[in-house]
Structure formats: C-alpha cells, structure tokens
Amino acid sequence: MEKDKEILVKVENLKKYFPVRGGFFQKTVGYVKAVDNISFNIKKGETLGLVGESGCGKSTTGRTILRLWNKTSGKVYFKDKDIYKLNKQELRKLRLKMQLIFQDPYSSLNPRLTVNEIVGESLKDHKICSKAEIHDRVIETIKTCGLAPYHIKRYPHEFSGGQRQRIGIARALILNPDFIVADEPVSALDVSIQSQIINLLQELQDKMGFSYLFISHDLSVVKHISHKVGVMYLGSMVEMAPKDELYKNPVHPYTKALLSAVPIPDPTIRRDRIILKGDLPSPSNPPSGCKFHTRCPYVTKKCKEQIPKYREIDKDHFVACHLV
Template sequence: MEKTMVKVEHLKKYFPITGGVFQRVVGHVKAVDDVSFEVKVGETLGLVGESGCGKSTTGRTLLRLIEKTNGNVFFNDRDIYKLNKNEMRKLRTKMQIIFQDPYSSLNPRMTVGEIVGEALLDHELCSKADVKDRVLETLEICGLASYHMKRYPHEFSGGQRQRIGIARSLIFNPEFIVADEPVSALDVSIQAQIINLLTDLQQKRGFSYLFISHDLSVVQHISHRIGVMYLGSLVELAEKEELFKNPLHPYTKALLSAVPVPDPTLKRNRIILKGDIPSPAKPPAGCKFHTRCPYAKERCTNEVPQYKDAGSGHFVACHLV
C-alpha cells in the first residue's frame, strides 16, 4: 500500500467578522469547514470547485501559511501544528507552494537569479559560490535559459513568470507542493506546457502535489484522484476515472456537465444550477448544497449529510447516495 505523505483531519479555518464601534467579532466566514483527505507519496490530488469555495485557503492552511481554527495536519506522520518556529522553518524546505498569480508573486526589484536562489541563502543550505550553479540547474529544468538569471520579472511573459515561480518552489527539491491554480492566468497553449512540466518533474523526482483549480479538464489531465469542494466542505472524492464515469453528488454532476467536449456531434445533458452560492458567513442548515440542488428532500434542509465511503474509496457527502 502507498505511503501517506499528507493527512488532513477535520480541518477548519474561520475568519472573524468584526463590526460596531468597538470592532467586536459578530460572526465568522467559514472558509474551510471540516475538510479531511490524504495525499499519497508521488500522487497528485486535484481539488476543484467554484471560486470562493475554500480551495486556496485549504492549501495555505495545510502549509501553515495561515493558522488553522481547528483540526489536524500531518506531514510524514508529524503534526505540523505542534512544531515550534525552528522546526517549522526546517520543514518549509520539504513543503512548497506555487502561487496563483505569476505577476504579483515575484518581487519586481529582484533579478530571477536572486528570486530563485534567495531561499537557499536564507536557509543556509548553500554557499554563495554554489547558489548560482543550483539556480542555473533548476531554471534549465523549468525550461529557462542561463541568460534569464540577470533579468527582472517585468521582462518575461506570463508563462515564463510561472516557470520562475515553479523554479523557486523546486530549488529545495521538496517532497510536497501545493499548486494553487498555477495555470489559470495563462493562455491555453502555455497551460499545456506548464502541466506537462509539472507531470515530468513528478515522474523524475517523485513529488506529491495538491493541485488546486476550478477547471475540471485541467485537473483531469494531471490528477490521480479528485476532490470536489462546495462552500468550504468536501462533497466528493474519488479516483479520476471513477469520478468522471460515475459522479455521485449532484454538484459534481453539474460541474462535469459544463466541461467542454471536443466532439461537436456529442450532445450532453447540461445541468444548470439555479440560485446564487450562499454566503460562507451564513451557510445553509443541513446540506449546504440543498438551496441549489434539484433533488433536495426535506431531510437535506435540516440534517448534515455524513461524508462516507460509497465503495472503492469513493467518498461522498449526500443523503441521496
């Protein structure tokens, strides 16, 4: 059996809402609300859902870039929220992130060589003499040339900037990478290049990825398993082939019906969800999806569905299953 690298148990992240003259806490935005999953060694777990469903917050919370409200996160059987500052700093070299925006995530005052090599010097993992060689090697792996080292971020295209961001996360040779919508800001042709690059790097170095995206066709291409999030909670998780062949949750079915098909003669039954996404500050009682679900029963309005295994590792949270 494959070894588990990252294990997330009942993770919650609530952001306080303040109001009034004294700025008292009057409520909470439930960005991540009781999420559990595992990422195996060498596996890519895709995480999909509409904008604002809590995908990016999940990724940042399990890396401890933002602190959790509740729950547990284990990396190679170590609870990262029980580590002190120095222990967490050492672990940072094993857990990295590729940020969503290739424009704002790079310091415009630093050259590419400085951006990619900065962390090596900061963690004292390399001498100044050796940094250049490590940076050159990493840039070449990511499809960039040696002369790019002395250039600044504004001199590059969006695809090249994303490659710089990938190089920065690879410089440590990490074990786990959170890829936070790494291709959403790029042209389709560049998206394919970046996805192929991430896949090749995984095959060569054995990385594990949490690949966050709102595009199911992109996630289908790169992932081994796919989790579907809605309003801060996981509603379905299954092997890629199983999810696309046999979606169980009504929300997953609606998402899959919107994926473009290259065959113009093939007609699909498009499921249009009615109504707006509820506010994460005031999620509906019972099943969070019942306000938009075409199959909702009375039970769905007052009873929270249990997140359970429907068979063969296909997890779903729905009363209808």
C-alpha cells in the same frame, strides 16, 4: 498508483474560520467558514486535484495545510508529524519540504530582483550552500523548468506570463521539496501555455517523485494531472474519488453539474447541461442541513434539516449526500 505507497500528508477534520467584526467596538459578530471540517490523505508521488467554484475554500485549504494561516481546529500531519505542534525551528526545517506555487505569475515575483536572486533566495535564507553553489543550482533548476542560463540576469518584467510561472515553479523546486501546493498555477495563463505548464509539472513529478495538492476551478485541467479529485462546496468536501471513477461515475449533484459544464472537443457528442439555480450562499451564513440544498434539483426535506455524513460508498470513493 501503487497501493503500498506511504501517506505523505494527512488532513483530519480541518477547519479555518475567519472572524466577522461589526459595530462600534468591532466585536466578533460571526465567522466566515472558509474551510469547514474536511479530511483527506495524499500519498507520496500522488496528485490530489481540488476543484470547486471561486470562494469555496480551496486556496484557504492549501495555505492552512502549509501553516501559512493558522487553523481553527483539526489536524494536519506531514510524514506522521503534526505540523501545528512544531516549534519555530522545527517548522523552519519543514519549510524546505513543503512549497507553494502561486496563482498569479505577475504579482508573486519581486520586480526588483533578478531571476538569480528570486530562485536562489531560499537557498541563501536557509544557508544551504555557498554563493557559487547557489549560482550553479539556480542555473540547473531553471534549465529543468525550460528556461535558458542567460535568463538569470533578467528581471520579471522581461518575461511572458508562461515564463514567469516557470520562474515561480523553479523557486519552489530548488529546495527539492516532498510536497507542493499548486494554487491555480495555470488560471492566469493563455490556454496554449496552460498545457505546457501542466506537462512540465507532470514531468517534474515523474522525475523527482514529489506530491501535489493541485488547486483549480477547471475540471478539464485537473483531469490531466490528478490521480484523485476532491470537490469542494462552501468550505466542505462533497465528493472525492480516484480520477477515472469521479469522471465516469459522479454521484453528488454538484459534481454532476460541474462535469456537465466541461466542454467536449467532439461536436458530434451532445451533453445535457445541468444549470444550477440561485446564487452561491454566503460562507458567513451557510444554509442549514446540506449546504447545497438551496441549489440542488433533487432536494428533499431531509436535505434541508440534516447535515449529510461524508462517507465511503465504494473503494476510495467518498461522498456527502442523503440521496446516495
């Protein structure tokens, strides 16, 4: 990656809490801390892979950055503009440059619309071009995503899972965005199809130069597509580093445990599995101190009492751990 590339997306101390209501009057009795004070940057043409267990706040992070859900606090900048200070008209213009690829290729496509209508819908809504031009743009875009021109007259139920995800990618791509949040785009697909979609996403990025926030729970998938990798646990970022650095030199005990579970295709190589004890705590009632201390094999008294600072321990390598 080039050092002088400009920062496209900047996230500062982002929090997203969901209220928990209870009692006869449904008063707020607590909060689910889905995203709890995280910060990171994504440069132009770069992919940040966001990994962690289900329920750790990855998808909430992506949707809060896109302002599909309102933040609780913190700041999100896109090209130096604070997106939470934009009015409706300015935000509508920004939507052209920030897109989302959904996790489920089955439920994310309207079964009553043809491919032509699904992919071209955003062009029509934003009144970017005429009907004839929309038709041409749709054909051009779906061909780029590996589908044939005759597919535009078909409905979603006539396609396989991999083909449906290509339609979803085409829908995000047709507006020529600068930033795409890919929310577990291959988790619902067969392993044989996953590699095709990952390769397609990489080819599109090389060709068009946009940035990804690639959300996944699979570290082996993230390794292929990401430039940087961030590891989340219970709404907090516990470690972030360039891809090669994180896989060669993981520092946080949670990152080490995740990497120990990644299968190696060579049967001669043995890896010691790190088995985490206990269950994932509730995000509505996280543990005191370090959130990971209830499952950490190296826990100390300090871990139970003090929240570790998220700090840089090496160039572009950040970690939140008292043991470092």
